Amino acid sequence: MADRLRENYAKIRERIDHALIRTGRTVGDATLVAVTKQVDFSVVQRLYELGHRDFGENRPQALAEKADQLPNDIRWHMIGSWQTNKIRKILPHLHLAHSIDRLALAEAVSAESIRQSRPALPVLLEINVSQEETKHGFSIDAVREVFSSLASLPGISVRGLMTMARFEADPEQCRATFRQLRELREALQRQSSWELPFLSMGMSNDFEVALEEGANLVRVGSALFEGVVA
Ligand SMILES: *Cc1c(COP(=O)(O)O)cnc(C)c1O
DSSP states (O other): OHHHHHHHHHHHHHHHHHHHHHTTOOTTSSEEEEEOTTSOHHHHHHHHHTTOOEEEESSHHHHHHHHHHSOTTOEEEEOSOOOGGGHHHHGGGEEEEEEEOSHHHHHHHHHHHHHTTOOOEEEEEEBOTTOOTTSOSBOHHHHHHHHHHHHTOTTEEEEEEEOOOOOOSSGGGGHHHHHHHHHHHHHHHHHHOOOOOEEEOOOTTTHHHHHHTTOSEEEEOHHHHTTOOO
């Protein structure tokens, strides 16, 4: 079954490259974050052996457990909603937190990062572009109001924005959401003179559309692990 993983991985990387080329971007301009929430650590280990290093988890507990069992040159991405009582435990493992969805969380992560004497943690602000009640994240209006407070927190470094599009049978329907996130990034940069290089958008169903709209981090789980058994 290791071959299935190898095939899926090659296919996803090829689709990413094609989407970049098609829009006049450079191959290597986007990072694939392999979302491992549905697989156990032995599968992560196999993907690691294929040379992959960027992995994402949506639950702090699972991230900490996998990080403890796996090589420490993995770049761990926190992509899920996050209770402040879990910050202490996962902070030492994190490369990038994509899911800063409220000011109180940003303040708590910043304070803990300082308490642990760490360099400012790179973070993305999660934006609920599609305004679904079930989704986490700042609204577009709210983030414009609190952006300067977020950017001035000393223990974090705001590096960009993240969103989850509504699930659509036709991923073309997600394009407007991705475009709105890119436009918000531009508006925030103009408003603050703060550089926001990263746009984390696109999942198994819609990553190619997201790349066409400027994503440089795509978070892919099910398409990568389809048919792979531990
Ligand atoms: C699960 C998850 C993904 C990956 O979703 P797939 O559809 O399995 O590719 C991406 N982002 C977040 C925040 C997730 O929770």
